[in-house]
Amino acid sequence: MTSIWPEIEHLLLNVEKPARYIGLERGAIQPPHDPRNVAWLLTYPDAYEVGFPNQGLQILYEIINELSIGEAERAYAPWVDLEKIMREKRIPLFSVDTHRPANEFDVVAFNLSSELVYTNLLNCIDLSGVPLRSVERGIGDPLIAAGGHCTYNPEPLADFVDFFVLGDGEEVVSELTHVIHKWKTSESTHSDRGFLLRELSKIEGVYVPQMYNVSRDQNGFQILEPKYGDVPKLVEKRTITSLEDWPYPKNQLVPITEVVHDRLNVEVFRGCTRGCRFCQAGMITRPVRERSVDQVRTMVSEGLRRTGYDQVALTSLSTADYSHIEKAVAAVGEDPLSCGQTGVSLPSLRVDAFTVGIAATLQGGKRSGLTFAPEAGTWRMRQVINKLITEEDLYGAVESAFSQGWRRVKLYFLIGLPTETDEDTLGIADLAKNCVEIGKKYTKQASVTVSVGGFVPKPFTPFQWFGQNTIEELQRKINLLKDATNRSRGVQLKWHDPKATLIEGVLSRGDRALSPLIEEVWRSGGTFQEWSEHFDLDRWLSSMNKLDLSVEDYAYRHRDKSEPLPWDHLDAGLYKDFLWQEWRDALVEVGLEDCRWTPCYDCGACTGYGLDHVVASTSPPVGGSQGTWQDLAKGSEMPQLLTIRKKSETV
Amino acid sequence: MLALRLRSTKTGKIRFASHRDIAKVWERTLRVSNIPLVYSQGFSPRPKISYGLALPTGAESDCEFIDIQVDDSDRESIIVGDICSSLNSNLPPGIKINGASVMNGKFPSLQQTVTSCVWDITVNEDDTKVDSWIDRMNNANEIVLRRERKGKEVVDDIKPQVYLVRKNFERIDGRVTLQAELGTQPRSLRPSELLRSLEPCLSEYKLRRRKQIVEEGARQLDPLEVAGATPMRSLVGAL
Numbered sequence: 001m002t003s004i005w006p007e008i009e010h011l012l013l014n015v016e017k018p019a020r021y022i023g024l025e026r027g028a029i030q031p032p033h034d035p036r037n038v039a040w041l042l043t044y045p046d047a048y049e050v051g052f053p054n055q056g057l058q059i060l061y062e063i064i065n066e067l068s069i070g071e072a073e074r075a076y077a078p079w080v081d082l083e084k085i086m087r088e089k090r091i092p093l094f095s096v097d098t099h100r101p102a103n104e105f106d107v108v109a110f111n112l113s114s115e116l117v118y119t120n121l122l123n124c125i126d127l128s129g130v131p132l133r134s135v136e137r138g139i140g141d142p143l144i145a146a147g148g149h150c151t152y153n154p155e156p157l158a159d160f161v162d163f164f165v166l167g168d169g170e171e172v173v174s175e176l177t178h179v180i181h182k183w184k185t186s187e188s189t190h191s192d193r194g195f196l197l198r199e200l201s202k203i204e205g206v207y208v209p210q211m212y213n214v215s216r217d218q219n220g221f222q223i224l225e226p227k228y229g230d231v232p233k234l235v236e237k238r239t240i241t242s243l244e245d246w247p248y249p250k251n252q253l254v255p256i257t258e259v260v261h262d263r264l265n266v267e268v269f270r271g272c273t274r275g276c277r278f279c280q281a282g283m284i285t286r287p288v289r290e291r292s293v294d295q296v297r298t299m300v301s302e303g304l305r306r307t308g309y310d311q312v313a314l315t316s317l318s319t320a321d322y323s324h325i326e327k328a329v330a331a332v333g334e335d336p337l338s339c340g341q342t343g344v345s346l347p348s349l350r351v352d353a354f355t356v357g358i359a360a361t362l363q364g365g366k367r368s369g370l371t372f373a374p375e376a377g378t379w380r381m382r383q384v385i386n387k388l389i390t391e392e393d394l395y396g397a398v399e400s401a402f403s404q405g406w407r408r409v410k411l412y413f414l415i416g417l418p419t420e421t422d423e424d425t426l427g428i429a430d431l432a433k434n435c436v437e438i439g440k441k442y443t444k445q446a447s448v449t450v451s452v453g454g455f456v457p458k459p460f461t462p463f464q465w466f467g468q469n470t471i472e473e474l475q476r477k478i479n480l481l482k483d484a485t486n487r488s489r490g491v492q493l494k495w496h497d498p499k500a501t502l503i504e505g506v507l508s509r510g511d512r513a514l515s516p517l518i519e520e521v522w523r524s525g526g527t528f529q530e531w532s533e534h535f536d537l538d539r540w541l542s543s544m545n546k547l548d549l550s551v552e553d554y555a556y557r558h559r560d561k562s563e564p565l566p567w568d569h570l571d572a573g574l575y576k577d578f579l580w581q582e583w584r585d586a587l588v589e590v591g592l593e594d595c596r597w598t599p600c601y602d603c604g605a606c607t608g609y610g611l612d613h614v615v616a617s618t619s620p621p622v623g624g625s626q627g628t629w630q631d632l633a634k635g636s637e638m639p640q641l642l643t644i645r646k647k648s649e650t651v
Numbered sequence: 652m653l654a655l656r657l658r659s660t661k662t663g664k665i666r667f668a669s670h671r672d673i674a675k676v677w678e679r680t681l682r683v684s685n686i687p688l689v690y691s692q693g694f695s696p697r698p699k700i701s702y703g704l705a706l707p708t709g710a711e712s713d714c715e716f717i718d719i720q721v722d723d724s725d726r727e728s729i730i731v732g733d734i735c736s737s738l739n740s741n742l743p744p745g746i747k748i749n750g751a752s753v754m755n756g757k758f759p760s761l762q763q764t765v766t767s768c769v770w771d772i773t774v775n776e777d778d779t780k781v782d783s784w785i786d787r788m789n790n791a792n793e794i795v796l797r798r799e800r801k802g803k804e805v806v807d808d809i810k811p812q813v814y815l816v817r818k819n820f821e822r823i824d825g826r827v828t829l830q831a832e833l834g835t836q837p838r839s840l841r842p843s844e845l846l847r848s849l850e851p852c853l854s855e856y857k858l859r860r861r862k863q864i865v866e867e868g869a870r871q872l873d874p875l876e877v878a879g880a881t882p883m884r885s886l887v888g889a890l
Contacts, residue, residue: 005664010856012709013709013855018667018708019667019668019669019672019708021667022664022665022667022668023664024664024665024743024745026679026683026741026743254679256665256676256743257668257672258671258672305683306683307679307683308680308681308682309679309682310682337682337685341690341696
């Protein structure tokens with residue numbers, strides 16, 4: 001009911017970018033505060049400009065506010081300058097929509113998309129005036145919830161979060177709201193928080209850490225057992241069967257101030273079947289569920305009308321794989337409102353599906369940057385990671401781009417992959433140089449930005465058993481690449497800090513023993529660890545030392561098949577045997593084709609749910625090898641504008 | 652082509668959005684309101700919008716101006732009132748159009764044409780301190796201020812730009828409020844610069860731009876009333 005606006009109004013003159021705290025965005029909702037409603041505070045535990053565009057949060061914001069018994073507002077982590085003032089003046093975390101204090105909500109729910117925000121989550125709980133640990137919370141305290149990709153290994157945060165939600169949130173958020181509403185409005189149970197937590201644990205996709213007993217086996221590995229018979233032994237992720245049923249966000253928010261990805265986003269499909277073995281997102285979001293091109297068209301045109309944006313991103317894990325990609329891109333240009341002024345961006349482009357046709361349609365509007373992700377420098381390495389794109393695929397895509405007028409392309413690579421040799425690493429530099437050469441045929445200014453990140457093994461991927469490269473090894477590989485590219489004009493090398501990669505790795509596969517570590521790092525002032533100016537490796541290492549936790553144990557060590565994994569009580573829809581077989585195949589360099597166009601490998605994603613891939617077209621789109629590593633350009637119905645592909649010699 | 656000059660407020664929470672933020676808000680609001688604009692020629696065409704003098708982030712205002720060029724080639728007639736009410740229903744809370752003029756022929760830009768601004772400056776200091784500060788300000792022959800401009804320190808006399816400083820009768824949040832008219836040519840004197848130009852300095856609590864003034868001969872005009880502008884007076888009631 002209350003608003004802390006009068007308290008912060010005059011403080012905002014003294015902080016950086018105060019517009020982050022005012023709300024007022026187009027599309028923002030100021031729900032009426034009905035005490036009988038279930039009020040959610042959807043919180044992104046990082047700065048406003050990073051958290052604002054998060055589509056998951058915006059989707060849930062709309063769905064909850066459409067419920068007659070629900071209301072939702074948004075919050076973001078206050079930047080360090082405001083946080084300092086808030087602590088001095090004892091001002092709690094607040095929503096940006098009505099500036100309501102966090103502890104007046106029934107649920108404070110966090111989106112977790114990166115491990116390095118974990119300390120910010122603790123900071124936000126504490127700023128809300130809520131006890132840090134679940135067991136310390138009482139009847140007047142909000143429930144602390146979390147969703148997002150990181151919840152596939154929730155254990156490092158298990159002490160702090162009352163419930164985690166796995167998978168798609170569209171359906172489960174209403175079920176949660178109903179259960180909480182029933183509890184809240186019932187005389188007999190509303191004073192019993194334990195009762196509520198147990199009820200929540202019965203909802204499919206919901207994991208309530210307090211409902212499990214933790215023990216250690218003879219080797220010291222964590223084992224979880226449900227405390228009660230009606231608490232599931234295995235928590236299954238939630239999957240919506242049709243994306244078409246959920247055309248959200250219907251009313252995407254438009255910020256007042258500068259944020260990242262500031263454009264209209266239309267999700268064209270969810271899931272991915274390429275089967276890249278390093279990619280957690282691709283594994284846990286299976287199966288593929290495409291939106292019809294008609295719905296994409298409607299969402300684009302209504303979105304442009306509502307938001308006033310002049311930039312549209314067609315989003316997914318691999319947008320060039322969308323069956324009707326060319327139609328979808330064309331739809332944006334043809335929209336009457338855009339009058340040819342609207343730009344299209346396609347994040348996450350696969351080089352084996354990027355054609356001159358797409359390049360030509362893209363350049364109609366404003367030209368945005370083009371980024372491709374070959375991920376590895378040699379065909380051998382790409383077979384190991386199952387990113388089955390050929391060198392010709394990459395050159396074809398790059399040629400398409402340069403021939404259609406682009407002057408700069410960006411290439412993403414991973415280093416520190418399983419079985420990687422120096423030859424593989426140096427292959428990255430060779431690819432980049434060759435791409436520059438191709439570009440020079442079209443423009444003297446041709447340049448290629450190479451961005452390399454250290455590989456972090458993730459739960460529910462075939463590489464979950466792999467011990468990640470040390471900081472020193474990653475740094476050595478970066479140095480190899482620096483030496484190999486520093487004389488090549490046109491190649492710019494960028495890299496992710498290997499120190500941050502290490503901490504991501506520790507948290508990514510950690511167990512509950514890491515809860516004290518996160519608390520220790522947070523207490524010593526380690527917030528905003530995603531920001532290089534705030535990340536501090538020594539803070540993490542000295543805290544680990546103090547708690548007798550070893551980096552070797554958590555990050556660098558290879559795991560064995562028999563070892564219980566901290567996420568064994570969760571089910572991402574993938575058979576563990578399938579993942580193990582994929583891991584073995586990786587080590588002998590055997591690739592696996594995209595299963596949309598080949599017989600089923602029985603990974604578990606479809607079978608377990610009685611689902612199938614929902615594709616808008618039953619045959620692969622034209623151009624590139626499309627994950628089949630065969631030349632699909634031949635015999636296609638679409639005319640190719642340039643003959644730049646040759647039958648691959650490496651296959 | 653129809654050239655329009657719009658005057659609007661910036662009050663409440665939106666005052667924390669920067670001048671640049673507001674420019675983007677206008678661009679998007681014009682698109683959402685489906686107002687066809689004239690675009691610049693060239694590789695990346697931009698809508699023809701020009702913004703007035705920047706307002707410090709955090710300050711409120713009754714008189715922010717923008718000039719837009721509406722493309723009327725497809726239409727028989729464009730009703731300025733419709734444009735304004737459509738924009739008003741799409742602008743964020745706190746920004747409201749409160750006046751408009753059709754601009755005829757060639758006219759100088761807002762940046763060039765405005766000669767001074769009237770500010771309400773609410774300060775944290777008490778009456779005694781403020782009274783003495785105002786007296787000394789008004790009696791000074793010159794006020795020397797050091798400020799940084801393009802990375803270099805510049806020292807100059809700002810007194811010629813201080814057209815008026817007096818105490819307001821009305822208080823805001825119980826605090827003393829000054830009214831100041833400050834010159835904007837060749838470069839604006841900012842209220843914050845005024846407050847720190849004379850020791851012991853006054854500290855700003857709240858700031859509001861009340862008026863922007865164009866001096867034409869002996870007359871002081873609103874930018875909506877300059878030569879060549881046809882004010883849409885009937886709008887004022889409707890908005």
